[in-house]
Amino acid sequence: MPKNAADPVRSVGVVEPQTLRLQLPAGSLRLEKGGVLPEIEVAYERCGWLAPDKSNVIYICHALTGDAHVAGCRPGETQPSGWWEEMVGPGRGIDTDHYHVVCANMLGGCKGTTGPGSINPAMGKPYGSQFPRLTVGDIVTVQRLLLQQLGIERVAAVIGGSFGGMQAMEWAIRFPEAIGRAVVIASASSLNSQALAFDILGRQAVVQDPDWQNGDYYGTGRAPVRGLAQARKLGHITYLSQQTMKDKFGREKRPEWLQADAAFHDESRRTFRSYFQVESYLEHQAAKFIERFDANSYLHIIEAMDEYDLEERFGSLKQAFANVQARVLIVALSGDWLFMPEQSADLARALLQDRKRVTYCHLDAPAGHDAFLTHIDKLQHVLHAFLPWVGPRPPSGRQKPPSRATAEYDAVLDLIPPRSRVLDLGCGDGALLSRLEQERGTQGVGVEIDVECVIRATDNGHDVLLEDIDDGLAMIPDDAFDVAVLSETLQVVRRPRFVLQQILRVAREAIVTFPNFGYALVRAQLLLSGRMPKGGQLPFEWYDTPNIHLFTLNDFLALCRADGIAVQEVRALPGGPCSRALLALGLRNLGAERVIVRIARGAVSGLSPETVVTSNQ
Numbered sequence: 001m002p003k004n005a006a007d008p009v010r011s012v013g014v015v016e017p018q019t020l021r022l023q024l025p026a027g028s029l030r031l032e033k034g035g036v037l038p039e040i041e042v043a044y045e046r047c048g049w050l051a052p053d054k055s056n057v058i059y060i061c062h063a064l065t066g067d068a069h070v071a072g073c074r075p076g077e078t079q080p081s082g083w084w085e086e087m088v089g090p091g092r093g094i095d096t097d098h099y100h101v102v103c104a105n106m107l108g109g110c111k112g113t114t115g116p117g118s119i120n121p122a123m124g125k126p127y128g129s130q131f132p133r134l135t136v137g138d139i140v141t142v143q144r145l146l147l148q149q150l151g152i153e154r155v156a157a158v159i160g161g162s163f164g165g166m167q168a169m170e171w172a173i174r175f176p177e178a179i180g181r182a183v184v185i186a187s188a189s190s191l192n193s194q195a196l197a198f199d200i201l202g203r204q205a206v207v208q209d210p211d212w213q214n215g216d217y218y219g220t221g222r223a224p225v226r227g228l229a230q231a232r233k234l235g236h237i238t239y240l241s242q243q244t245m246k247d248k249f250g251r252e253k254r255p256e257w258l259q260a261d262a263a264f265h266d267e268s269r270r271t272f273r274s275y276f277q278v279e280s281y282l283e284h285q286a287a288k289f290i291e292r293f294d295a296n297s298y299l300h301i302i303e304a305m306d307e308y309d310l311e312e313r314f315g316s317l318k319q320a321f322a323n324v325q326a327r328v329l330i331v332a333l334s335g336d337w338l339f340m341p342e343q344s345a346d347l348a349r350a351l352l353q354d355r356k357r358v359t360y361c362h363l364d365a366p367a368g369h370d371a372f373l374t375h376i377d378k379l380q381h382v383l384h385a386f387l388p389w390v391g392p393r394p395p396s397g398r399q400k401p402p403s404r405a406t407a408e409y410d411a412v413l414d415l416i417p418p419r420s421r422v423l424d425l426g427c428g429d430g431a432l433l434s435r436l437e438q439e440r441g442t443q444g445v446g447v448e449i450d451v452e453c454v455i456r457a458t459d460n461g462h463d464v465l466l467e468d469i470d471d472g473l474a475m476i477p478d479d480a481f482d483v484a485v486l487s488e489t490l491q492v493v494r495r496p497r498f499v500l501q502q503i504l505r506v507a508r509e510a511i512v513t514f515p516n517f518g519y520a521l522v523r524a525q526l527l528l529s530g531r532m533p534k535g536g537q538l539p540f541e542w543y544d545t546p547n548i549h550l551f552t553l554n555d556f557l558a559l560c561r562a563d564g565i566a567v568q569e570v571r572a573l574p575g576g577p578c579s580r581a582l583l584a585l586g587l588r589n590l591g592a593e594r595v596i597v598r599i600a601r602g603a604v605s606g607l608s609p610e611t612v613v614t615s616n617q
Contacts, residue, residue, distance in 0.1 A: 010089060010090040010091060011071070011072055011073065011080045011085070011089050011090075012047040012048065012071050012072040012080075012082075012088070012089050012090070012096050012101075013047075013072055013073065014072060014073045014074070014075055014077075015045045015046070015047050015069070015071070015072035015073065015074070015082075016045070016075060017043060017044075017045055017068065017069070017074070017075075017112065018043070018044055018045065018046070019041055019042065019043050019044075019112055020041065020042050020044065020146060020149060020150075021039065021040070021041050022039075022040045022041070022042060022142070022145050022146065022149060023145075023149060024037075024038075024039070024040065024145070029138075029141070029142070029145075031132050031133070031134065031135070031138045032135045032137050032138055033132065033133045033134070033135060034132070035132020035133060036132065037114060037132065038121055038122070039114070039121060040107065040113075040114045040142060040145075041112070041113065041114050041118070042104050042105070042107075042112075042113045042114070042142060042146045043067075043068050043104065043105040043109075043111055043112025043113050044068050044102060044103065044104035044105070044146060045068045045069055045070065045072075045102075045103055045104075046100065046101065046102050047070075047071055047072055047088070047096055047100075047101050048096030048097070048098075048099050048100045048101045049096065049097060049098065049099070049100060050100040051100070054100075054151065054152050055154075055156060056098065056099050056100050056156055057099070057100045057101075057102060057147070057152050057154075057155045057156055058094060058099045058100070058101050058102070058155065058156055058157045058158075058159060058387070059101075059102050059103070059143065059147065059155050059157075059158045059159070059171075060084070060088070060094075060101060060102070060103040060158075060159050060160065060164070061103075061106075061143070061158065061159070061160030061163075061164035061165075061167035061168055061171075062083070062103060062105070062106065062160075062164055063160070063161055063162040063163045063164045064162065064163045064235075064301060064302065064305065065289070065293055065298070065301075066083055066164070067083070067105045067109065067111035067112075068103045068104050068105045068111065068112070069081065069082050069083065069103075070082050070083060070084050070088050070101065070103040071084060071085050071087075071088035071089055071096075071101070072085075072089075083373065084373065086376055086380070087376055087379070087380055087383070088101055092380060092384075093376070093379065093380025093381065093382075093383040093384045094159070094380075094383060094384075094387070095384065098389065099156065099387070102146075102147065102150070102152075104143060104146055106139045106142075106143075106167075106301065107134060107138055107139045107142040108131075108134045108139070108297055108300040108301050108304070109297055109301070110293060110294035110297040113142075115127075115131065115294065115296070115297045115300070116128060116131040116215065116294065116296035116297055116300060117218060117294050117296065117297065125218070125219070126218040126219070128215045128216040128217070128218055128296065129214050129215035129216050131215075131296065131300065133300065133303065133304075134300050134301070134303070134304045135304055135307065135308070136166055136167060136170050136304055136305070136308045137170060137174060138304075139167060139170075139304065140167055140170045140171055140174055140175075141174070143167070143171075144171075144174075144175055144178065153178065154177070154178050154179070154180070155178065155179055155180065156180045156181065156387070156388050157179070157180060157181040157182065157183060157387055157388070158171040158172070158179050158181075158182050158183070158326075159182075159183040159185070159383070160183070160184065160185065160187070161185035161186050161187065161372040161373070162185070162186055162187055162338075162339065162369065162372070163187070163301075163305045164185075164187070165183075165184040165185050165186065165187025165188075165339075166187055166188075166189075166305065166308050168182045168183060168184050168187075169182065169184055169187070169189070169310070169347075170308075172321075172324045172325075172326045172328065173310075173320060173321065173323070173324060176323050176324055176325040176326065177325065179325075179326045180326060180327070180388060181326050181327045181328070181329070181386065181387065181388065182324075182326045182327075182328045182329070183328075183329045183331070183383065183386065184328065184329070184330050184331070184344075184347065185331040185333075185372045185379070186331065186332065186333050186336050186338075186339045186344070186369055186371075186372045187339050187343075187344070187347075188339045188340070188343035188344065188346075188347070189308075189309070189310040189311060189317055189320070189343070189346065189347060190308055190309035190310065190311065190312070191305065191306055191308075192340065192343065194337075195238065195338050195339070196306055198234050198235065198237070198238050199302050199305070199306050201231075201234055202230070202231030202232075202234045202235060202298075202302065203231070203299055203302065203303070205227040205228075205230035205231045205234070206224050206227040206228055206231055206295050206298065206299060207224075207227070207299070208227060209224035209225075209226050209227030209228075209295075210224075211223055211224045211225070211226070211227075212224035212227060212295065215296050215299075217295075223295060224295045225290045225295075227295065228286075228289065228290050228293070228295045228298060229286035229287070229289070229290050230286070231298065232285055232286045232289040232290070233282040233283075233285065233286050236281075236282060236285045237282075238337070238338040238369065239338065239368060239369045239370040240367065240368040240369075240370060241335035241336075241337065241366055241367060241368035241369075242337075243335065243366050244335070244366065244367045244368050245278065248277075248278075248281070249276065249277040249278040249281060250277075251276060252276070252277040253275050253276060253277065254275045254276070254277055254279070254280050316350070317346065317347065317349075317350030318350050318353045318354055320350070321350055321351050321354045321356060322354060324351070324354070324356050327357040327358070327359075327386075327463070328351055328356060328357065328358045328359070329358075329359045329360075329361070329382070329383075329386045330344050330345075330347050330348045330351075330358060330359070330360045330361070331344070331360075331361050331363060331372070331379065331382065332344035332345065332360075332361070332362045332363070333363055333365035333368070333369065333371050333372060334362065334363065334364050334365050334366060335365050335366040335367055335368045335369075335371065336365070336368060336369045336371070337368070337369070338368075338369040339369060341362055344360070344362070345360070345362070345474075345475050348360040348465065348475050349474075349475040349476070349477065352445075352475065352476055352477060352480055353477045353480070355421075355480070357463050358463055359386060359454075359458055359463050359464050359465070360464075360465045360466060360467070360475070361382050361451070361454060361466040362466055362467070363378050363379060363382070363451070363466075364378070364451075365379075378451055381455050382451075382454070382455055382458065384459075385455045385456070385458040385459035386458050407573075408487070408488075408513060408573065408594065408596070409431070409432050409435055411571055411573065411596050412432065412485060412487065412511055412513065412596060413435060413436065413439060413440060415483075415511050415569070415571075415596070415598050416436060416440055416442065416483050416485075416511070417440075417482065417483070418440050418441050418442070419440070419441045419442060419443075420440070420442050420443075420482035420483050421442065421443050421444075421480075421481045421482045421483075422436055422442045422443070422444040422445075422481060422482065422483050422484070422485060423444070423445055423446075423447065423476070423480070423481040423483070423484040423485070423503075423506060423507055424436075424444055424445070424446045424447070424484075424485045424487070425446075425447045425469055425473075425484060425485065425486045425487075425489055425503065426447065426448060426449075426469065426486065426487060426488070426489035426492075427446025427447060427448050427453070427457055427462070427464065428448065428450075428453050428456075428457070429453055429456035429457050429460065430446055430456065430457030430458075430460045430461075430462040430464070432485065432487065433446055433457070433460075433462045434460055434461075434462070444462065444463070445462075445463045445464070445465065445481070446462055446463070446464040446465070447464070447465045447467050447469060447473065448464055448465075448466065448467075449466070449467065449468050449469070451466060454466045469486075469489065469493050469499055470493050470494045470495055470498075470499065473502045473503075473505075473506055476506045477506070478505055478506065479506070479507075479508065480506050480507070481506055481507040481508075482507065482508055482509075483507055483508070483509055483510065483511065484503045484504075484506060484507035484509075484510040484511070485510070485511045485513075486499070486503060486510060486511070486512045486513070487511075487513045488513055488514065488515070490512055490514050490549070491514055491515065491548070491549045491550065491551065492546045492548060492549075493548075493549075494548070496549055496559075497559065497563065500512075500559075500563070500565065500599075501563070504565065504599070504600070504601050508600065508601070509568070509598060509599065509600035509601075510598070510599050510600070511596060511597070511598050511599075512556075512596070512597045512599060513594060513595065513596045513597075514551070514556070514594070514595055515593070515594055515595075516552055516553050516572075516589065516592045516593060516594060516595050517550040517551055517552050517555075518552030518553055518554060518555075518589040518590060518592075519575065519579070519590070519591075519592060519593045520578065520579060520582060520590045520591065521575060521576075521578075521579070521593070523590075552589055553570070553572070553588055553589045553592055553595050554589045556595070556597065557570075560599060564602040565599050565600075565601070565602060566599060566600045566601065566602040567597060567598075567599055568598045568599065568600055569597070569598040570588065570595065570596070570597050570598075571595070571596040571597075572588045572591060572592035572595055573592060573593060573594040573595065573596065574591060574592070574593060575593030575594075576593075578591075579591040579592070579593055
């Protein structure tokens with residue numbers, strides 16, 4: 001994290017709300033569903049340092065019922081009140097010491113941007129039922145027009161969570177030349193049927209409220225607050241995970257229920273009113289919502305979200321992302337059942353199919369969908385690492401890789417053709433990817449299960465998938481890479497045989513390195529002490545080791561033979577003078593401390609394990 005990350009009290013300070021009337025092409029904006037808006041005002045806020053060349057602008061797309069106030073204090077406030085206060089500010093994930101942040105209330109909203117409650121210039125009264133239907137494309141087009149009018153032609157990044165993530169995707173698709181990076185958090189290319197069902201019920205609750213009056217309730221003294229409250233309650237059920245609901249409320253009763261007399265309970269039973277704590281929470285959220293949001297805005301925005309469907313529009317996600325130029329970060333949340341992690345993985349898979357630059361993080365977030373707003377510890381580190389740095393990058397403070405890793409990397413580099421596309425499985429902090437890029441001109445993607453390593457590798461400029469290799473690398477399409485590297489990792493996976501099959505599905509050939517349990521020193525320690533060896537490539541106690549498969553070079557070659565995997569080259573790495581002597585005598589399994597093997601699909605290479613080329617180093 002940046003130097004000020006430890007200071008939780010720093011804020012962007014007072015942020016002045018601003019409003020801009022857009023200069024519309026041909027004097028009006030024609031919307032994608034046929035409607036026309038003759039004039040549009042946009043409410044927006046800006047914070048953070050702006051570079052002289054405006055190269056450090058980050059646009060944040062708010063979610064369904066958000067607004068432009070992403071961080072800082074409103075005029076007159078003494079405490080920050082932004083909806084993403086913990087993420088945006090000096091020293092935070094989106095560091096306003098280095099970035100200039102812009103956030104605007106979306107088209108159709110009710111926080112200063114033109115929406116159903118705005119005055120229709122043709123009628124001199126609020127649009128109400130006459131407000132035209134919107135799409136996500138319309139919303140993003142207005143955001144682009146706003147930035148252009150502010151003199152910003154290109155943004156360093158567009159970031160959005162939930163419905164904001166859909167907008168960030170639309171930015172990358174619609175304006176590929178105007179965006180450097182896109183961050184899509186807890187979102188999807190379309191809503192699943194369960195999410196749609198909740199939205200349908202929410203809309204019905206509003207339109208069936210007698211006070212809705214077909215949308216023309218402005219100035220009547222009545223508004224569909226009961227229907228809007230019900231819609232909000234339904235929405236909040238989807239924002240929290242089941243475990244969070246259990247932890248926060250369980251089946252606890254409200255205090256007034258526990259302390260009430262018999263008459264109170266009789267009245268409650270006649271009205272079927274419950275007094276569970278979870279009901280109190282839902283009522284509280286609904287009461288806050290109806291004070292700040294407009295029912296018609298809710299209907300228009302939620303309809304635009306429901307109808308967003310990239311596969312329907314383009315035929316496939318791969319085709320949808322065909323022209324994307326931005327580097328993309330996809331973040332899934334484990335406890336999210338509104339925007340399922342599988343939907344985020346689909347986005348990453350499609351981008352990989354198109355050979356776009358994508359980083360994917362499936363973060364542990366049991367709190368549910370709202371965790372991207374409320375539980376952001378890991379998320380802010382991931383964002384900070386992914387965003388382009390402005391000015392000199394601070395020193396990382398990481399140690400130089402040990403000499404052994406350097407020597408092994410030298411051998412691996414010799415086996416990888418220049419300018420090839422490389423998948424590094426178990427990439428750690430990306431040290432090998434960095435050397436490959438610098439010395440071989442490769443384009444690489446890493447796979448790593450440790451989120452801290454993913455953050456460091458991302459910070460070093462690499463594309464990384466936070467993924468368990470044992471899950472089969474399911475999001476990576478066939479033949480996506482020229483070479484896959486599995487370095488010192490095969491012995492720690494649960495299903496090594498399956499992993500090898502998957503590696504040769506996604507890459508034409510692979511380089512596998514592993515410690516050799518047949519090494520003479522290992523055998524001698526076991527023979528003389530009668531205990532499992534410790535040291536060198538086996539530095540752990542037997543009961544506390546990540547190495548769950550201890551195998552020899554001969555074991556590996558036998559597995560390749562059994563599975564029809566072609567072994568193209570074996571490099572036996574010595575551990576000292578004695579092992580060099582053993583290797584010189586041709587005793588590879590006895591003399592090799594570590595092994596590097598280049599393998600390929602048998603049908604591709606035409607080689608077999610019996611035609612191994614051996615190199616001793």
